[in-house]
Amino acid sequence: MAKLIIDDLHLSYGSTEILKGITATFAQGEIVALLGRSGSGKTTLLRSIAGLEEPKKGVISIGDQPVFDAAAGLNVPSEKRGLGLVFQSYALWPHKTVFENVAYGLRLRNVAKAELQQRVAAVLDGVGLGHLGDRYPHQMSGGQQQRVALARALVYNPPVILLDEPLSNLDAKLREEARIWIRTLIKRMNLTAVFVTHDQVEAMAIADRIVLLDGGRIVQAGTPEQLYTEPVSLFASEFMGVNNQIKSRVQDKRGGYARIELSGHPLWGKDRAGKGVSEEATGVIRLEQVDVVDGPGGGDGENRIPAQLETSLYLGSHWEHVFRCGDQTLRAFGRPLAAGTHWLHLPPEQLWVF
Amino acid sequence: MNRATRIAVIVAMAIAVLAPIGLVVYQSFLDGPFFQPKTAFTFSAYEFVLDDEDFFDALYNSCVIAFGMTAIAVPVGAMLAFLMARTDLPGRRWIEPVILVPMFVSSVVLAFGFVVSLGPAGFVTLWFKGVFGFVPWYLYSKTTLIVIAGLTHVPHVFLYTSSALRSLGSDVEEAARMTGAGPLRTALTVSLPMVMPNILYAAVLVFFLGFELFGLPLVLGDPEGILVLATYLYKLTNKLGTPSYQLMAVVVVAIICIALPLVALQRFLLRAANRYVSVKGKAAAQKPVSIGVWRWPAAAMITAWLLFTVVVPISGLVLRAFVSSWGEGVNLLDVLTLAHFRELMEFPNLTRGIVNTLLIASVGGALSVGVYTMLNLAAHRWQSGWTRLMDYLVLLPRAMPGLVAGLAIFWVFLFTPFLSPLRQTMIAIWVAYTLVWLAYGMRLVSGALLQIGPELEEAGRIVGASPGRVSRDLTIPLVKVGLFSSWLLIFVTFMREYSTGVYLLAPGTEVIGSLLVSLWGTGAVDLVTALSTVNIAMIGGGLLLMSLFGKRSHG
Numbered sequence: 001m002a003k004l005i006i007d008d009l010h011l012s013y014g015s016t017e018i019l020k021g022i023t024a025t026f027a028q029g030e031i032v033a034l035l036g037r038s039g040s041g042k043t044t045l046l047r048s049i050a051g052l053e054e055p056k057k058g059v060i061s062i063g064d065q066p067v068f069d070a071a072a073g074l075n076v077p078s079e080k081r082g083l084g085l086v087f088q089s090y091a092l093w094p095h096k097t098v099f100e101n102v103a104y105g106l107r108l109r110n111v112a113k114a115e116l117q118q119r120v121a122a123v124l125d126g127v128g129l130g131h132l133g134d135r136y137p138h139q140m141s142g143g144q145q146q147r148v149a150l151a152r153a154l155v156y157n158p159p160v161i162l163l164d165e166p167l168s169n170l171d172a173k174l175r176e177e178a179r180i181w182i183r184t185l186i187k188r189m190n191l192t193a194v195f196v197t198h199d200q201v202e203a204m205a206i207a208d209r210i211v212l213l214d215g216g217r218i219v220q221a222g223t224p225e226q227l228y229t230e231p232v233s234l235f236a237s238e239f240m241g242v243n244n245q246i247k248s249r250v251q252d253k254r255g256g257y258a259r260i261e262l263s264g265h266p267l268w269g270k271d272r273a274g275k276g277v278s279e280e281a282t283g284v285i286r287l288e289q290v291d292v293v294d295g296p297g298g299g300d301g302e303n304r305i306p307a308q309l310e311t312s313l314y315l316g317s318h319w320e321h322v323f324r325c326g327d328q329t330l331r332a333f334g335r336p337l338a339a340g341t342h343w344l345h346l347p348p349e350q351l352w353v354f
Numbered sequence: 355m356n357r358a359t360r361i362a363v364i365v366a367m368a369i370a371v372l373a374p375i376g377l378v379v380y381q382s383f384l385d386g387p388f389f390q391p392k393t394a395f396t397f398s399a400y401e402f403v404l405d406d407e408d409f410f411d412a413l414y415n416s417c418v419i420a421f422g423m424t425a426i427a428v429p430v431g432a433m434l435a436f437l438m439a440r441t442d443l444p445g446r447r448w449i450e451p452v453i454l455v456p457m458f459v460s461s462v463v464l465a466f467g468f469v470v471s472l473g474p475a476g477f478v479t480l481w482f483k484g485v486f487g488f489v490p491w492y493l494y495s496k497t498t499l500i501v502i503a504g505l506t507h508v509p510h511v512f513l514y515t516s517s518a519l520r521s522l523g524s525d526v527e528e529a530a531r532m533t534g535a536g537p538l539r540t541a542l543t544v545s546l547p548m549v550m551p552n553i554l555y556a557a558v559l560v561f562f563l564g565f566e567l568f569g570l571p572l573v574l575g576d577p578e579g580i581l582v583l584a585t586y587l588y589k590l591t592n593k594l595g596t597p598s599y600q601l602m603a604v605v606v607v608a609i610i611c612i613a614l615p616l617v618a619l620q621r622f623l624l625r626a627a628n629r630y631v632s633v634k635g636k637a638a639a640q641k642p643v644s645i646g647v648w649r650w651p652a653a654a655m656i657t658a659w660l661l662f663t664v665v666v667p668i669s670g671l672v673l674r675a676f677v678s679s680w681g682e683g684v685n686l687l688d689v690l691t692l693a694h695f696r697e698l699m700e701f702p703n704l705t706r707g708i709v710n711t712l713l714i715a716s717v718g719g720a721l722s723v724g725v726y727t728m729l730n731l732a733a734h735r736w737q738s739g740w741t742r743l744m745d746y747l748v749l750l751p752r753a754m755p756g757l758v759a760g761l762a763i764f765w766v767f768l769f770t771p772f773l774s775p776l777r778q779t780m781i782a783i784w785v786a787y788t789l790v791w792l793a794y795g796m797r798l799v800s801g802a803l804l805q806i807g808p809e810l811e812e813a814g815r816i817v818g819a820s821p822g823r824v825s826r827d828l829t830i831p832l833v834k835v836g837l838f839s840s841w842l843l844i845f846v847t848f849m850r851e852y853s854t855g856v857y858l859l860a861p862g863t864e865v866i867g868s869l870l871v872s873l874w875g876t877g878a879v880d881l882v883t884a885l886s887t888v889n890i891a892m893i894g895g896g897l898l899l900m901s902l903f904g905k906r907s908h909g
Contacts, residue, residue: 050812050816051815052812052815052816077815077820077821078812078815078816079814079815079816079817079818079819079820080818082818083816084816084817085812085813085816087809087812087813088809089807089809091807091809091810091812091813092813093810093813093814093828093832094832095831095832104814104817104819104827105817105818108817108818108819108823109818152813152817153816153817156817156818
């Protein structure tokens with residue numbers, strides 16, 4: 001069942017258009033990441049859902065209830081939407097204790113004292129801060145503050161919880177832990193969550209579904225696997241992983257594949273953009289899909305090219321090799337290699353031609 | 355606050371701001387006081403004033419003095435700011451608070467101090483004459499007036515420049531040092547240019563204050579008949595024998611016409627300055643620049659300035675309040691007395707003035723901060739035509755010097771039937787003070803409001819609080835400390851105010867400032883110095899409270 005529906009949302013600041021028609025549906029119990037670069041409109045979209053920005057066109061519905069409808073002149077104020085929002089800066093009120101920060105939403109809902117005590121305690125326990133209710137926000141670490149912010153957003157059981165770059169203020173180690181516990185917590189409570197991030201690894205780790213935004217439009221929406229393995233555009237492929245790019249022209253086309261070349265060697269790849277013969281095209285292949293092979297191989301030796309090893313970087317779990325092939329470089333993962341010329345295999349089904 | 359309340363507050367403010375100005379403009383086109391039944395529209399008042407040589411004399415003097423004092427205050431203030439904020443000058447810590455003293459002492463009091471110390475029969479003058487046999491200065495000349503006005507306005511330039519210099523990260527200076535610039539070169543090519551917009555702003559501010567000057571020329575210009583616009587207005591009351599409201603109104607219109615563009619310019623410059631300041635490096639760690647042997651001449655210069663603008667006038671004034679007579683050959687220790695203070699207590703209007711001043715500064719100040727907070731909340735986080743209108747309205751009273759605003763408020767209370775019974779109460783004084791310091795107070799409070807990030811309030815809305823509850827539960831508690839320190843500053847400001855109450859002075863509305871102005875006219879020097887001393891002590895108390903509070907809220 002759809003919990004949150006956004007239909008053709010447009011928003012501008014003055015003459016700059018920030019959102020140019022966003023349509024998306026969020027299902028009950030789903031964690032969705034709004035992924036994009038800064039300026040892509042992802043935070044603006046989140047703030048529009050929260051009621052902190054006023055779009056000029058479109059509809060936003062929570063459950064079956066529209067909360068924003070430009071055509072009908074409907075704009076339910078933030079406080080009436082009943083959503084939970086975790087701010088990037090956490091926005092904990094410095095003059096209230098942790099307990100009071102969390103309890104405030106319940107006080108506004110006139111929850112009786114005993115129940116309030118019990119619910120705040122329960123949610124603080126849930127985020128692992130049950131014993132720190134008397135502290136003030138400035139007495140806590142960044143990670144703890146983030147948990148308080150989450151507790152504050154969860155305590156009144158909002159239908160949808162929104163998170164604005166929830167992990168960006170944590171250091172690297174803490175961030176990895178937080179990824180796990182946030183996902184676990186949201187899943188355990190069976191909440192619908194929308195979170196904004198610019199980090200594709202974070203998006204893939206936490207979300208059930210990713211909505212990739214660029215320039216105020218949705219580029220692609222789907223599961224993390226779909227976005228990673230079947231990017232619809234050069235932008236999407238670049239955003240989601242670490243790639244080799246091969247600048248070339250389309251030489252030939254056959255059965256859903258297109259041929260490009262790299263310093264004279266023909267390479268077949270999946271035709272993803274429908275470029276015509278002799279049009280400029282870019283071949284994209286993930287680093288981990290490039291194989292270092294023994295030689296040109298038997299048969300047609302298709303998609304195998306010789307390349308000069310330029311340098312190797314030791315990354316702990318594996319090596320990253322940088323090869324030179326004509327005027328372009330190719331990178332690949334693998335075992336340690338000797339200097340000199342090596343053969344690389346770029347499987348046609350893993351090479352995308354945009 | 356919801357939309358309707360916001361608009362209501364803004365409209366109320368618009369009325370409070372526009373009524374006095376409207377009344378003044380209306381009055382300037384009449385041939386008699388507006389309350390007389392038979393008045394007609396005419397330009398005769400304009401004709402009279404524009405025909406009056408004294409008016410042009412006053413205008414010319416105001417221009418010369420404003421230019422002159424800007425030329426003195428800006429370089430001295432900027433230099434002082436650099437030395438204080440960026441160098442390892444010895445004794446910076448204890449000099450700094452003293453620098454601001456001329457800002458907090460009312461300028462009539464400071465002027466009395468100069469008369470008592472450096473006037474033809476002043477303490478310092480007599481002592482100098484005794485030692486050297488001659489006196490190389492004459493206090494009542496225009497040049498002296500310009501020098502004194504310039505040097506007493508150094509703190510304004512200092513304040514704006516030093517705060518900008520402090521927020522400048524030392525990384526930009528270190529970068530200049532790394533590329534090979536010496537300390538002096540760094541100061542001249544990096545630090546000062548980066549705060550240039552702030553210096554420029556301070557320059558326009560000082561120039562503007564030069565036009566507003568009242569206390570200094572009233573006391574120091576009078577013996578030689580040097581008039582400026584404000585003193586011309588003040589003297590105009592007595593010029594024709596009867597109160598000539600229409601003439602005063604014309605002068606007020608003239609003053610507003612000159613002041614308004616200056617105020618608009620300041621606003622423009624301040625915005626430019628703020629934009630500039632926001633793009634500099636990290637202000638985290640600042641290392642003072644070492645200026646080597648130049649420390650000593652620099653320290654000597656600052657000491658000389660302090661001696662002249664703070665120590666000499668104020669110590670002279672306080673000393674004068676405690677002696678019965680002085681002159682050549684009189685040992686001051688023999689003539690010490692408390693008689694002037696006892697005399698002070700015998701005048702009921704003077705004691706009432708002291709009580710009233712305390713009341714207006716404490717209770718009135720708190721109420722004013724309340725008003726400024728209301729107004730700020732009405733415009734808080736709201737982008738609309740109404741808030742822009744408010745931005746401009748706030749500037750209007752700023753273009754009215756205290757003397758003028760006091761007069762305009764006096765007329766409003768005279769003109770409006772339901773207000774006239776309040777004319778001779780402290781309410782009239784409070785309204786005038788609140789209006790005169792509107793722009794200043796609004797800036798104090800909005801500074802406090804701006805310190806809380808918008809997301810703290812948004813978080814309140816998200817968890818379900820209405821805008822009103824957000825103000826009550828989150829915004830106000832968060833700015834409590836800021837509001838208290840705003841109140842302290844307003845307290846000191848109301849305490850030293852002297853010109854606004856001049857036209858409102860009546861039995862029951864005495865405040866120290868306006869009493870001082872009227873007492874000086876009668877020549878009661880003993881009482882004036884004693885009352886001034888009381889005023890200085892009260893301001894000192896306020897400042898002490900402020901520094902104690904500042905320490906506590908920082909620790």
